[in-house]
Amino acid sequence: MASNSFGTIFQLTTFGESHGTALGGIIDGCPAGLDIDLDFIQSELQRRKPGQSHITTQRKEEDEVKFLSGIFEGKTTGHSIGFVIENTNQKSHDYSHIKDAYRPSHADFTYQEKYGIRDYRGGGRSSARETACRIVGGAVAKLFLKHYNVSIQAYVSQVGHIKLDKSYTELDLSKTEESIIRCPETSTANQMIEFIESIRKQGDTIGGIVSCVVKGTPVGLGEPVFDKLHADLGKAMLGINAVKGFEYGAGFDSINYKGSELNDAFVSLSGVEGTQIKTKTNNSGGIQGGISNGEDIYFNVAFKPVATIMQDQESVDKDGNATIVKGKGRHDPCVLPRAVPIVESMAALVLADALLRNRASKI
């Protein structure tokens, strides 16, 4: 069933496998008249691309996006924006070792059963390479949001047991990109990097948490029942490879407080723009009744360690015979640093769509 699309008004549809000719997508519903900064979009792709540092996979892939339509004289025309990213690193490989074997905790088994056929040369559509297209869609969404002064910033707040024990309000998020792990606090960042290096030496992998903050959201985004803003954000995040959990605002920690402790009191602030209604605290995470209230939106996304490890693993082949899946190839010991722009991109797609949907809320 058609399921490669995300969004309703601002919509991204993607295609492409890790070992095919190219990946790509169509951004449909982006309003006309938006200035497209191609350098920005390419720079977003650089943040996700493999080989960017010694703690990511050493695969080299340029991830260069080529736009094919929907942009004229530097501006969106209101029509569908087609783009492709060629796969330039498709060496002729020997895949016999994984052709019939099911790699543990990968999609090999489920794809084979669901479709009766599987591109055994790699993860096919389950490869994280697919997320490059989300970066392109998300970058265009970010340009649109920027026009409305909405900004999105994600960072790594935990790797294994190493945790950044501060709220985003206590951090200088502008430092996030200074570290290859994308953690804004230098000392914690260095511990994380060191830990990932030790994990890599073991041929193993480790997960963690990406935290994300959205600033400048106008009041009113999100829909009241099934399409609550945080429900759409949650779906967006849970659709990213290796994500196992999502929480927003006070999240799972809400359990530890009483209503009287957690409620966000409303207050009035007078300023140059007149009186504004704000909340004293923000345990709601910027969303009340599924709708943005103008405060910062913040949420956490839990990533498990990626399934591909450099160790031999017991498994079965498609006939059920026992087999060993060898650990080889070039893979990420920890996807967290590369996941940061993906989290931002998916958040941007949700918010751009919510912003446009909200245009129909009043007569």
Add this chain to the structure above:
Amino acid sequence: MASNSFGTIFQLTTFGESHGTALGGIIDGCPAGLDIDLDFIQSELQRRKPGQSHITTQRKEEDEVKFLSGIFEGKTTGHSIGFVIENTNQKSHDYSHIKDAYRPSHADFTYQEKYGIRDYRGGGRSSARETACRIVGGAVAKLFLKHYNVSIQAYVSQVGHIKLDKSYTELDLSKTEESIIRCPETSTANQMIEFIESIRKQGDTIGGIVSCVVKGTPVGLGEPVFDKLHADLGKAMLGINAVKGFEYGAGFDSINYKGSELNDAFVSLSGVEGTQIKTKTNNSGGIQGGISNGEDIYFNVAFKPVATIMQDQESVDKDGNATIVKGKGRHDPCVLPRAVPIVESMAALVLADALLRNRASKI
């Protein structure tokens, strides 16, 4: 924007406010030929209805569903199934105390800003009363799933700091309904009840976790990219009132393990039905690459304490003037026991839809 629908092939659309004439909905896309057990549907509503025990709200509401179409001689006809639940408890109240005031952490402020108008007599569409319609849709979905031997069982695993420290595999879930808190272990259940009673005496509220297990899911449900099965489950759960987080399989705890520790090895089991491919462990939570692998699906849903407390709270009115929101009315000190059937219902809607979507996966 149209946003009161959930699902693609098997779809529920709902309407209704807490203080209107009636709530109701339309179940569209339910296949023809399904036996409709009206008693079962009504019994599901009983599990959600207010006033069912001394730890829920003491409001009395019968929540009787009346089907209007789509069922003929006890079977679904393949056409849209309309239903209504009348609001029988609509006393003539004085709402002047909340007409203009914004209750903290409610949807009053965001609704007013988004729509420019608000039904101030109650939460309107943000009232948990809306979930009664989800129970009806979910009950029909459960009947459909039962036909395919898929069963869903949720239970309360945590209230405040009181936690059921066991995996669902160590519990006898058939005991869940024996306790008014819907926790399957008697001693923990009793502690939870006692704790809720103490919270109620304080005029306060408390949150917790509902855990859910789906058994019997065939391999192949869910879509590989944006509509991963757990992404749809996550959206479904995050769309329930007061939910702040979702995790499935090893969830947030995945962070504490290495890939080699968390991967689920495939094994072959021979039985009367021939050789079956299973996994030794189930950290994947029954879903790999977004698609069900035939193992149990399990997940946790975090609920915050509900915002309505029996204490006075500082707030502002719609003009920004300081005001006090009085604590009065009949409300739940803890929504967890009533949330159990809602979690099951939303899961049922997701799975019924996934089952039908999967019919189009192969030629």
Add this chain to the structure above:
Amino acid sequence: MASNSFGTIFQLTTFGESHGTALGGIIDGCPAGLDIDLDFIQSELQRRKPGQSHITTQRKEEDEVKFLSGIFEGKTTGHSIGFVIENTNQKSHDYSHIKDAYRPSHADFTYQEKYGIRDYRGGGRSSARETACRIVGGAVAKLFLKHYNVSIQAYVSQVGHIKLDKSYTELDLSKTEESIIRCPETSTANQMIEFIESIRKQGDTIGGIVSCVVKGTPVGLGEPVFDKLHADLGKAMLGINAVKGFEYGAGFDSINYKGSELNDAFVSLSGVEGTQIKTKTNNSGGIQGGISNGEDIYFNVAFKPVATIMQDQESVDKDGNATIVKGKGRHDPCVLPRAVPIVESMAALVLADALLRNRASKI
């Protein structure tokens, strides 16, 4: 599959069979703040209801709509609007004569084959009674369009061979409702009525054409590729029972002209509102490249004679045995007069949706 919804942003979902308890629907996505004129909505239902004149079916049905949600103090709240229309005329009938027989050119055979089950007491979901809900949705859409000065007027332009040989620009459409056949020219109207009476005496039925004009549409409605405004109008009309054809602007007659004859030259008109770009002629029917150009939109809808006739007809039962379908009951010799408000309603739903969709076209 979910298929009882129409529209994307402004969306109507319906339920209900001719012989069930009630029909009804949900209007989702209607912007907040719209004044709801209940009398107007009921008056629209009167235009469709059976028994309104001696040339329609003599069945009596009051078709009274009851709104259940989404309206507060006379205005839409932005939430889903639920409504029901009770079936008050459900006599206890003997349906044995049609229980197993397939009425010619009805949906009996196709429903039985598609669903394996069929409500044999009437047409079930294929009954034109279903269109009452379209009138309710269309009436709300009309109220929304009125706010933007868009008006819709349909009329009967042909019944059998009796044809109104004038363009709508030569007619006084305000006279449409003066005649029971809803043809604005008295002499032609009378001929049509007389003809229908003769058809009824034969126990037969006759079809015709409903023409429709939309005035005041702003420039820009409709989408450029698959969702062209006239494509959505066409789908809307072809979804009405008994419709066999749709044409807009010069329509099928376009074939008889050369491009140089049919092209609509642009001209500039100066007025109090400044210079306006208009077209000299309007063969485009107010739509160019799928998008409204501000001129009048006009189209024709062809209705076949309804299949239910008061004559015996040869047929088969569900086992393929030859049988006779008796002509009995109370049916319309010609649906055209009652189809007029249905055509308008479906057009209103399309335009309201297009108007809201267009809010996302520019940054």
Add this chain to the structure above:
Amino acid sequence: MASNSFGTIFQLTTFGESHGTALGGIIDGCPAGLDIDLDFIQSELQRRKPGQSHITTQRKEEDEVKFLSGIFEGKTTGHSIGFVIENTNQKSHDYSHIKDAYRPSHADFTYQEKYGIRDYRGGGRSSARETACRIVGGAVAKLFLKHYNVSIQAYVSQVGHIKLDKSYTELDLSKTEESIIRCPETSTANQMIEFIESIRKQGDTIGGIVSCVVKGTPVGLGEPVFDKLHADLGKAMLGINAVKGFEYGAGFDSINYKGSELNDAFVSLSGVEGTQIKTKTNNSGGIQGGISNGEDIYFNVAFKPVATIMQDQESVDKDGNATIVKGKGRHDPCVLPRAVPIVESMAALVLADALLRNRASKI
């Protein structure tokens, strides 16, 4: 708003302008395991491509499709199928003559007003070049339908006043491709060609009718209310450039008959496959109550003469100043022969989708 997609389960999304780098699309929801015959798909593109005969535009464009994903070892994998068609004929032109002028009956004016920006180098998204992508999607849909023995055949039945006065049942449709006009009867075909040549010499254009027949459709395709099979076919056809009307079965001619004359009596036919229920006549055009009944589906599509003529035309520029639009370039005097495969493609998309949707009709 996202509007470049067609279909629900089997879905085509397209992008691309006449003067951009490339066109392309994504076919999503095609079931896995379908053999992809690339030569067939390319041969379908040849039927649409410009320059194929002296009665079409003399522009040369190779229209070569390149698939980028979703196909592995010659079969569909169940994942989204990306494809591109490069624009190889993009000469450096002088567009100053149309940069600001609005060509009569084109989308120039409506695009400029709707989007505030317009790719003035050609028709942009309104160019018929966009239909090349529909051919690709339609060809894949045809391969899918062929698997179920459903075949689609369109032909030109009228050009201007020259009309093929026979039903499709009296024609040998296998001869359609023998003539450059794609009319299956040689003498009429030759008259049509001669007439088009005379029109071209006048620098003018002419329209006509494409008729289409679908054979082998199983009973049960289409949905009963808004998504009637003929409503979806109608929308599909009306979304093709230059289409002004659609009718199916007896169509507009239904008006000239009484119900007793038009009803299709059911009969039982005994054959090797057992008893089959058929209809004596087929005025219903293979669809009853919106659902296919197993008989041939047939319909007509009316095309106006294309707006681009080789004559000077009066118009205005975007500021409302009078101007002359010069007739120049290489254009089709009659689009009918090239429209034949487009009509077939859109019909194939509708039927493939309907076939998959129908898999959810029964439990």
